[in-house]
Amino acid sequence: MIPALMLFTFSFLMFAFSLTLVYRALTDPTTSRVLGRLGEGQPQLSTKLQGVVWLDRAFLQAGLGRPSERLGLWLALWAVVIVLAGLLGGWVFLLALVVLPPVLLKLFVSWRYHRRVRRMVEQLPVLLDHCVRSLKSGRTLADAVLTAIEASSDPLKSSISRVSRNVQLGVSLPEAVSDFAELYERDEFRMFALGLKVNHRYGGNASELLENLIVLIRERDQGARKLKAMTGETRMTALVLGLLPVFVVGFFMVTNPDYMLKMWQDGSGQRMLLTALTMQIVGSVALWRMVRSV
Template identity: 60%
Template sequence: MMIGALLGIICLGLLGFSIRLFYSGLRKAGTERTLDRLGRVQTASTLAPAGRDWLDRLLQRAGLERRNDHLLSCLAAWALLSLLIALAMGWAFGAVLLLTGPLLFRLYLGWSYHRRVQRMIEQLPVLLDHCVRSLKSGRTLSDAVLGGIAVSRQPLQGAMQRVRRNVQMGVSLDDAMQDLAELYEQDELRLFALGLRINHRYGGNASELLENLIKLIREREQGARQLRAMTGETRMTAIVLGLLPVGMASYFLLSNPKYLLTMWHDSHGQFMLLGAFGLQVFGCLALWRMLRSI
């Protein structure tokens, strides 16, 4: 029975991973079609190697330093804790704990990334405004952007240091900014990189271009805030629907633990509990996708 439960949990994890890959492929295909219509399809970036470590990318986006020894130590400690739990409470609990650790770490990285990117976008108009004032005082576009990086605040300054390093290594400013935009996958940074590329290839009034970009970013931010205010009831409903089954199961475990434990020791009960867990995961993914589309 324990082997069957373990296989069921592994199958559910693989199902969730396959659904994520499916949606990621759809989103990537849509982006490539859009870029193809605009005539801006590019090959892989020359600034990033094709075999970039996915963990290194996640840590960079979350603003964390990569330390292999620290990560390996945490992974070994978590595996040891899972083994102890498995010996004390059963292999099913140990397997669930072993899978929960990396999942929680991945969720933490995603939460840190979104919070960091939101603060960066809020600080980006200040950097662009400094660039506009520097351009009007007679400085070049490259000097204006690098000077704006120096006076920016964290976390934008730490992220833009990547652009500074690439420029100092001989990479053009527009390519360095494009590399940063692809790392963080933000439309505002892509627009900034596109503006720099247009100015680099065709010239024009850079200060006017950056002023229009500032206006666009602030209008997008205002529209996003209005959208969050208008959809607050919908988001709260989705959160309640997602947490209600978990809360009910927790209440049963606290008030009457034998109720669920008796079901777990029965083959039909295990099937029902695993089915309920799978439906809960599927429902949470569906609600998450619905919230992402708002």
């Protein structure tokens, strides 16, 4: 058992080291220039972000910084913990530490992203209202948007400040807002970017456009709140169904811990518990997806 764990640890560390080398090669300026020359004239296909770039994007959306700067260190620590768990607790703990940390990290980043973006959408009408007042006082659209960004509050200010940085670097305001909208993937931000593009290309009354956008965003928010209130019973039922098995196991552990321990020490009982755990995870994910769809 121990030689196999040592071999697994060594291979895992080599894999992490190879990922670090690939990331450094892809981010090297010389490599980027060579890849750019090789890609000239080739059709540009829209591919999904993968690997370290996807991880950086997910953490940036959640406001957690860039994990790729210390990715090798975190992978090495994770491998050491996995080996210690396998040596001290057996294959069950080893499997748990291989599967649970990525799943829990994904859930935390997703929860942090959705909470942050929801707060940003709630702050967006205030920013647009500030833009409208600035436009009516005689400012240009670009000045009004940049001034509203400076006057906004976190988390919207820290996120949309990338628009100000891109404009200072020479990017047009509609393109900078489009980049921000594509990063956070929300329809409200995309509508804001589309309105700026239309006004930049065809002209028109910018203050009236932003006022209509404020009304649209608030109506969407009101509709979402009504839907959430109408589906409250369904979501509560799913929550009870998901937590009931956990409460039952906790009740047995408190009132009669020997029952669960003896079941775990038996081979068939251990398989039953692992099967129940797998079914609980699959059922919780299914209930979560069903609740997200309503």
